[in-house]
Amino acid sequence: MRRYFGRKFLIYGLTFFLAVTVDWLIPRFMPGDPISNILSRSLLNAEGAQQMYDYYERVFGLDLPVWQQYLNFWGSLLHGDLGISAYLFPQPVTRVIWRAVPYDAFLLLPSILLSWWAGNKFGAYAARTKRLDNTILPIGYILTATPYMWLGILLAWIFGIVLGIFPIAGAYSYSMQPHLSWLFIKDVILHWFLPFASLFLVGFGGWAIGMRNMIIYELEADYSHYLEALGAPRSLIRKYAFRNAILPQLTGLALQLGVIVAGALVTEVVFSYPGIGYLLLSAIQNQDYFLIQGCFLFIIIGILIANFAIDIAYVIVDPRTRMGMLGDSS
Amino acid sequence: MSLSVQNLTVVYQTLHGDVRALEKASFSLKDGEIMGLAGESGCGKTTLGNSLILLAPPMRFVDGRVLLDNEELPIWDTDRMDPFRFKKISVIPQYAMNAMNPTRKIGQMTREILQARKIDPGHMMTEIKRRLDLVELPHKVLDMYPIELSGGMKQRMVMVLSTLLNPSLLIADEITSALDVSTQKAVAEMLVEFRRREFVKSMIVITHDMSILYQIADSIMIMYAGQLAEKASTEVIIHDPRHPYTKLLISSLPKVGVKVAEKRLTGIPGTPPMLLDPPIGCRFRDRCPVAFDKCTEVPPFIEVSEGHYVACWKES
């Protein structure tokens, strides 16, 4: 167990370090010059431009030697300071991101957890009968194979445009100011539903199939046969199979996080939902390296935390990890 | 008569048709008899073992009757078999190493199985503990996960578990093959001990390992290509086999007590026939040194002397 966590921490540590370094490289690596991008649209005459350029360079601290910039980056990072957004100048990056985080949590957590839960239940159920398996399994496959944004587009087109049931842009109506009333909450949920649905459906399909396959393997496992030989009822066998099939699914969840984040990004783009993914895209389109850095960092941290949570859950449900027999190759 | 099997025929369903894995097997076990069941791999001995307790697809029951303590076993109907399993007939499977749910504490799993069989685990506990002592397992294994046990310990745990309800027939399938020699010996002796204490009435011990049988079996039954070849007391099989196949088998063995493992019978030219469409008559015919035209008919499995059955025209 100690070994298990020791190794996990090592990996997370390394990952974080590398990620941050790569992150720091972004503005230095990418083409274009953030400052001239800021100034490019402002109609200045020659000397004015030059003066402003120098000024901004100081503001962004790009006039220091590289190694110092790197150290400063770590320094300010530990103080939770990610610099100033160029595209949302002069807003601090952290503030911009914090404004987006709740929307992500609101969109991602329910869709991930619910799709995982429902998918597993459903997959286990589908594995039970051949008929269900043959009819519903393909649907699952089609769902996982659907590109997030396309499902988003479809839902937006059908429910937003053709049927006009749901709004397809923003987090709440333009005609409202946030306040606590059922009207507003309903409005928020209406805006939230389609993006949630597209994330949920794609995930759901994947988990259902994963679980279905897992269960089938487990039902063929030796311990299942032994139970049969001892005349144990199907219910017990299924119970064991499900419990054991959940474990790989849990690992799967950890592995999927990256993909899901990507999915969330494009989904937010389709529905212009003001989460980090959407922010990241605008940052990229506007060459706002500092904001890109911030978003990237947040995503990494989020995923690391999620992974860690899953590791803990794993230790709780799987004795083998506790025995430290599996290390991390679970 | 603890067990009597008559004309038991079981096939494996494959897409190319039925593989006749067990052909008209008829034999019986006396109360308290430990019968060894030997033969090359793929000769159908495991099929026989399984068909007695868990006849599941791709196996298919074709014909025959099985009486256990003069009661018919509905082996063709897995649901109706359930009441007998564990209570009347039980098994120590080939895969005993992985037989236990890896994510359940052993004690908990035991309890759940017992409850599932409508037995109050409560007053089984003392008995379980007694038997753990017997197989030299500490009581705390009940609070352990299978992964924490060594191969031998798991093996013994499964033995205790399978025999917990004192079945009158126990099928032990290759229980020793995965163990090192010393543990093998111990496990084998425990089987005898179990019978002595009447945890089980009689046993069928399926194995490649003649030496084990030599130690513990009262009688040995030899199978070839899905057919019974010969059954007799251990002494007789070892020293005075009658069936040509048995003879070759025994003679091909090095000194008794040495492990033969899965070594193909190099002594005998040819290989066992494909059982998809087995040759008519005696299936050993093609390889048999003494085969003659009569062998195109299936030889009956007849008692040539007290408790000694042989399926060979030469002998009848």
Add this chain to the structure above:
Amino acid sequence: MKRSIFVISILVILSMLLAACGQATEAPAEPVAPAEEPAEPGEEMAEPAAAEVVYDRSETLYVSGAAWGPPSTWNPFQPGSLANTTGTLGFVYETLFDYDPMSGTMTPWLAESGAWVDDNTYAVTLRDGLTWSDGEPLTATDIAFTFELAQQYTAMWFAPMWDYLTSVTVIDDLNLEFAFVDPLYQEWENNLYNIPIVPEHLWADRTEEEITVGANENPVGSGAYLYETHSEDRNVWLRNENWWGIPVFGAPAPRRIVDIRTSSNNVALGMVLKGELDLSNNFLPGVAELANQGYVDTYFAGAPYMLSANTAVLFLNTTKSPMDDAAFRRALAFAINVDDIVNVAYANLVAAASPTGLLPNLDTFIDHDLVAEIGWTYDPAEAAAILTEAGYVMGDDGFFNAPDGSDIALEVTCPFGWTDWMEAINVIASSAQAAGINIQAVTPDYGAWNDALQGGTFDMTLNNWAALSNTPWTLYNLLFRHPIQDVIQSGNFGRYDNAAVFDLVDALATVQSTDVAGMQAACSEIQRVLLTDVPMIPLWYNGLWAQFSSAVWTNWPMDGSASPTLPTTWSGYWQLGGLNTLINLEPVVAE
């Protein structure tokens, strides 16, 4: 386990929901920058409105197309690209004058009048009774303060003006004088309606950083609207009922303006079709169709549907061969099929540009005889003729080779994702190829494109950074910006180096704006250089994209309506008549 997960996720949903609302509610109430305390009174006026959380459609105007991103700064001195908060200049902060491109006249705004007393002195008289939205009076000292900020801080965009502005003298509350040496009359006039006047009593004790780049949240100005709130995708402005201008100009019709930042134009399009948007200033390619079907209104009933906002110019890198050859450049001008750009890439939403590059509002300064004489139109044959004459030889690959026999293979670029321009450069490339000039269309990412543009490493590229202006000098000053630097922030990207024309432009700058004839003469000379030497090629006028619906608000400016003004919300256009448009609007009376 399963149950727990279920429960958890339910809880999560609820908590997130509340989180989102809670977070959203506090969003507007951002930590306020120092020296904002006096903003309180303004807040109070906004008070009753702030209580409203659901807006009354009939008094609200929904607009979009101005913001490039979420509102981030309310600093009126923030240069163009960052002014995601349209209205900071115009709604909150006002200028001395207003320029109406439709009539081509300067209208006094904060100023009651302004005039050159002599060649080096400009006198301004303010209107009486000007007030800041916090109740303080707006006086000449505020004007002086504002102009002097630029003297103090070189990072202000209009700081260079102090090269010829020597002093600002306050005479009394309403009168002040600006003293100059050799003033650039043209630039000065342009600045008159671009420099926002800020309140001294709130700005005096701000640091340089706060003034030049501070976010200036909860701004307090003198204008017709008050900042009410904002979020990621909108700015909400509330009418200033105590605006000094109401008795002068009349009150703007909409009580509240929600300026929406749509993630992409298609969202705006959807909202326009649903009638959720009253005025969209986004570029919507399909809109000609919709206008014809009557779903939306545009300024012109037919092509080009839109007014012209700026000139898309093809800059040629004159430091590279063969663009360093005037003959080649002129041939290229004949080789580009502008009509295809207009018809295909823009589906008739734009108009072809005059070779002089000047927008229609400056038509008086176009020397039409000159254009007729030496201007160009699409004519591949002519292009071929010019090239052949200049010694270019048609190669067997169907493309001309340079006189020295070397192959010609050029790239025309625009940023990836600027789809209308991407289509445009496709047309440029294909029509040039048809004329025997080997040009490929290439679309790098914005950053790389901008590097090449400002670093002068491109072959030829599109640019349209000269804004709608009161003077031809603005455009020509951009096209012939000098001196030429290694990195050119804006203008003369092709590094066309011609002292003669530079002098002409500088001369134009110093012509009194009242001296129209003088300006025309100066322009004519510049245009002669432009047409003969072809340092760059003006192609088409980008539209002042505007599509509006009369479902809730009517009397939009349209071709033919009495004294039309610009139907736009773009940042920096409010003082170009945008505000008058709001004043002229009329609510549709229910039933």
Add this chain to the structure above:
Amino acid sequence: MIERLRNNEFLFFAFRNKRLRVGLFIVLFFLALTLVGPLLAKYDPSEYAAYGSHPPSAEYWFGTTTFGQDVFSQFVLGLRATFLVGMIGGGLGTLIGVVVGFTAGYNGGIIDEVLNILTNIVLVIPTLAILLIIAAYLNVRGIVAESIFIGCTAWPWAARAIRAQTFSLRTREFVDLSKLSGMKSGKIIFTEIAPNMMSYLVMTFILQFGGAILNAATLDFIGLGPTSTISLGLMMQYSVLWGALQLGQWWWFMPPGIAITAIVGAMYIMNVGLDEVFNPKLREM
């Protein structure tokens, strides 16, 4: 005896397996369309075939875009891009995965440790984030470049799976070794591990193939795809960007989505089919 039947039964099962057949058919269908499509397409993908947007018709089979480009022509070219990405990206991903996974699994020990940590790191860092940066770093991008960095970031899970597989096979062989005396381990690798791995590799590749396609679509959609050609993802991006939804130009955004979903879905279904073929436990008798 099942063991002995398996080999000659493989093809039999393969052709009998419904899922495998369906999946294969769909993939082949689109592949064929990719090959013959350009011949059928009447226009150049970027050519302005029509004046403005038209719904599908005999002239424009899939209609035209807002700019009047022929959707069908773009579609077939986009298909090619999609398959290319799948092939190169999926192939590369599989290759790296195999090398890393097999080395780790077969050698074990410190090599395993190191590779394992590496794998986990790449696994945790969200692929897209990296792709975003790489993609943004290249100013002018082509399909091949895109495929390559997709492949370079997609390998970890493959490596993991293959490592585990190699590991189990290896250990399984040890048991056997002790059983059957005198069989050379080299022979084991070829007779036992290789065939088992083969099936596994095929399936890994198929999954990587599908994954690469989806990744590419995502990149393209957010404008980080190829800048020099058309792809299905780009078609989706443009259609959304230019208000195909609002203007009801369904013929513009439907085909690319359907194609991607169908191809990837078919891949996955093929995968189950193969799984059932390779793994007798899952066969339906």
